[in-house]
Amino acid sequence: MFGPLNPEESARLARLPRIGRARGYRLYALDGSRWLDCWADGGRALMGHRPNGVSLRLKNEIDRGLYAPYPSRWEGRLEKALMRLFPGYSAVRIYRNAEVALAALGLGEPPIDPLDLPLGDGGGDGRRHSRRVTVLWGRPLLPGHPEADYLFPVLPLPGLTEVQPVLCRNAGESVLQSDPVSPVILAALVRSCASIGDTSRDGNTPISGGNADIWERRGPYMLFRGNHGEYDDVFESLFSQRILVAPSPKRSLILPTDISTKESALLTCGGF
Numbered sequence: 001m002f003g004p005l006n007p008e009e010s011a012r013l014a015r016l017p018r019i020g021r022a023r024g025y026r027l028y029a030l031d032g033s034r035w036l037d038c039w040a041d042g043g044r045a046l047m048g049h050r051p052n053g054v055s056l057r058l059k060n061e062i063d064r065g066l067y068a069p070y071p072s073r074w075e076g077r078l079e080k081a082l083m084r085l086f087p088g089y090s091a092v093r094i095y096r097n098a099e100v101a102l103a104a105l106g107l108g109e110p111p112i113d114p115l116d117l118p119l120g121d122g123g124g125d126g127r128r129h130s131r132r133v134t135v136l137w138g139r140p141l142l143p144g145h146p147e148a149d150y151l152f153p154v155l156p157l158p159g160l161t162e163v164q165p166v167l168c169r170n171a172g173e174s175v176l177q178s179d180p181v182s183p184v185i186l187a188a189l190v191r192s193c194a195s196i197g198d199t200s201r202d203g204n205t206p207i208s209g210g211n212a213d214i215w216e217r218r219g220p221y222m223l224f225r226g227n228h229g230e231y232d233d234v235f236e237s238l239f240s241q242r243i244l245v246a247p248s249p250k251r252s253l254i255l256p257t258d259i260s261t262k263e264s265a266l267l268t269c270g271g272f
Contacts, residue, residue: 009247022049025256074186
């Protein structure tokens, strides 16, 4: 499940102490505590909270004064970066947010999270999902990513909700042109997309033995497969040990690349 949080989910995340800085998948609070962030902003922090090279790219574009949403070299570069991540699409459009994109494309329903779709019968880590749908969220690094007529990528830049690219399988004249977006934002997105190529995480296997059957792993994503009625206890147990997971059992989390053996064991067993 991907999309806006409900009030209960937001309240859970608001219980975090005030965060002073973030690096990788670690959150450093002003009270001195350190947290492992497996929630990762719903997947936007797929590459961590400081994707490789993004800070420098932002600084360079800011120094050039490229704040205003005028045409720049970055629209074309972002289109190429997205098509490398999700091949098979014919065009890319960039809109101010997902709601504007849905309206511009005349789509009446929000995208489906591919993590909510059943896998096909092919087996193996790269098995493909069993059906093609009209509108999907795009999950980078998801093995056997299903196809869609319109793909809304979950951009690997934490905190960014104001820009929504859409990959179109068959873009016709009815597909409206892109909205103007600040080159500063586009440049950061291009670099964050490029950082995905630095990792090779994959697989649909549990993270380890023991009680790991409460989780299913698909590439870097993890889905809760335990009893949903027990998830509150799982969340609270892990939260008490400074591991932040998804605020509800319907939402996915990210398996951090720098997770320690102890943290992995805690996560595997739901914190118990």
